[in-house]
Amino acid sequence: MPSTVLADSDRRNTTAHGAGDRENEPMDWQTSEDTVPSAPITEADARLLLGRPPATGAWRDGDPVGDRHFAGFGAFRTEGGQELPAYRLAYETWGELSPARDNAVLILHALTGDSHVRGSAGPGHPTEGWWEDIVGPGAAIDTEKWFVIAPNMLGGCQGSTGPSSIAPDGYEWASRFPYLTIRDQVAAQVRLADALGIDVWAAVIGGSMGGMHALEWAVGQPERVQRVGILSAPPVNTADQIALNSVQLEAIHIDPRFQGGEYYDSGDGDGPHRGLALARRMALLNYRSPTELNQRFQRSWQSGVSPLGHGGRFAVASYLDFHGNRFTRRFDANTYITLVEAMNSHDVGRDRGGVEDALARVTATTLVLGIDSDRLFPVEGQHRIARSIRTTLDDGAVVLSSDFGHDGFLIEGSAVGAHLRRLLDSPAR
Numbered sequence: 364m365p366s367t368v369l370a371d372s373d374r375r376n377t378t379a380h381g382a383g384d385r386e387n388e389p390m391d392w393q394t395s396e397d398t399v400p401s402a403p404i405t406e407a408d409a410r411l412l413l414g415r416p417p418a419t420g421a422w423r424d425g426d427p428v429g430d431r432h433f434a435g436f437g438a439f440r441t442e443g444g445q446e447l448p449a450y451r452l453a454y455e456t457w458g459e460l461s462p463a464r465d466n467a468v469l470i471l472h473a474l475t476g477d478s479h480v481r482g483s484a485g486p487g488h489p490t491e492g493w494w495e496d497i498v499g500p501g502a503a504i505d506t507e508k509w510f511v512i513a514p515n516m517l518g519g520c521q522g523s524t525g526p527s528s529i530a531p532d533g534y535e536w537a538s539r540f541p542y543l544t545i546r547d548q549v550a551a552q553v554r555l556a557d558a559l560g561i562d563v564w565a566a567v568i569g570g571s572m573g574g575m576h577a578l579e580w581a582v583g584q585p586e587r588v589q590r591v592g593i594l595s596a597p598p599v600n601t602a603d604q605i606a607l608n609s610v611q612l613e614a615i616h617i618d619p620r621f622q623g624g625e626y627y628d629s630g631d632g633d634g635p636h637r638g639l640a641l642a643r644r645m646a647l648l649n650y651r652s653p654t655e656l657n658q659r660f661q662r663s664w665q666s667g668v669s670p671l672g673h674g675g676r677f678a679v680a681s682y683l684d685f686h687g688n689r690f691t692r693r694f695d696a697n698t699y700i701t702l703v704e705a706m707n708s709h710d711v712g713r714d715r716g717g718v719e720d721a722l723a724r725v726t727a728t729t730l731v732l733g734i735d736s737d738r739l740f741p742v743e744g745q746h747r748i749a750r751s752i753r754t755t756l757d758d759g760a761v762v763l764s765s766d767f768g769h770d771g772f773l774i775e776g777s778a779v780g781a782h783l784r785r786l787l788d789s790p791a792r
Contacts, residue, residue, distance in 0.1 A: 418634030421520035421527035421695040429487025430455050431522050434558050445541035452555050453522025454478050454514035458506035467561045470513040471569030471576040477521035480513045489693040496776035503780030517551040518543045518701045526697035538624030544708035549579045563587050570594035570772040575709045581725045588727040589791040595772040597744030598718045599710040608703045611642035615696050624697050635696045640687035652736035652768035722751035730786040731760040734771035
């Protein structure tokens with residue numbers, strides 16, 4: 364039967380009781396849940412997910428290209444010694460590269476992001492741009508001044524080579540896809556920069572997992588980075604963070620329709636959407652703060668049916684269900700595993716004498732920014748990064764006060780944009 368978000372009792376009245384208005388912040392199909400405040404789920408929202416989810420939400424060859432460009436490369440050997448015989452990176456650009464090729468800004472996305480930093484949703488792009496208020500003409504990252512490039516990371520599922528891509532034998536890579544590290548993904552990006560003729564980035568900017576990549580660029584390629592913005596990212600993925608990730612991965616693995624990763628020939632509704640949706644629900648709890656969830660939902664019900672033994676549901680549970688299920692329409696289970704494992708590899712000090720010695724290599728003017736309510740990557744990590752970099756823009760990390768938790772770097776556009784503007788206005792090193 365069709366996959367739905369709400370229990371039968373919830374459909375009698377899907378307006379959350381006692382949760383307040385949505386404050387003109389719609390959570391529709393074309394808006395990524397990461398980029399807007401949480402909100403109760405309406406009946407119109409629920410109707411968007413009627414029908415069976417596909418086995419994978421990945422972009423596939425033959426789908427509309429949208430605004431993507433593609434760059435192909437030859438053999439790639441991972442840190443672990445595995446090899447891709449060839450790979451491709453999808454990327455998008457905005458603005459014009461100067462004749463001196465000195466105005467290029469690299470933007471690196473988070474775990475479930477993609478290259479679509481700005482632009483409308485439409486054919487080839489399931490959601491609108493995830494940093495619309497940060498990147499564009501006259502914005503903090505002004506595309507009338509800067510040439511902006513945003514790639515989909517290696518291992519991703521929105522045009523770059525990943526587990527959902529076709530291997531040389533004509534079948535999806537699936538569970539055979541190599542284990543990747545953050546350093547592997549940056550090495551792939553280095554080859555993209557070389558192909559585009561960009562020897563030095565005016566700035567490299569990333570948040571969350573993208574911040575790990577940005578940090579790795581600044582440490583591993585210091586001569587190629589003039590400025591770096593590290594937003595809501597840690598110097599290492601800690602045991603606590605690895606533990607949180609492990610239960611998400613297990614949620615996917617125990618879904619019987621995951622089939623060991625070999626699910627791409629499954630019909631709609633027969634893929635590992637339950638496990639992937641559950642993993643996303645777990646992740647959302649880390650991305651948002653208790654303050655936001657408590658204030659937004661309180662103990663409100665999703666419908667007029669009580670959740671206290673009468674079959675109803677709390678509004679916050681329906682919120683998590685909806686966004687977990689919606690996520691399966693634009694992402695891929697094998698990809699999620701590949702990218703989370705890459706995050707777990709993150710330790711900027713590995714084989715470099717430790718974190719502090721590694722950070723001492725950074726020569727770029729550096730903005731380190733954190734969110735005070737971030738429970739995924741707490742601000743202690745940003746403070747540690749800032750303490751060990753001699754070229755920080757500020758005397759330490761910038762900490763924004765926000766109720767939105769980890770996703771604050773995506774939602775607090777005005778405050779984040781002001782600091783990014785300061786970074787880009789600073790003299791190049």
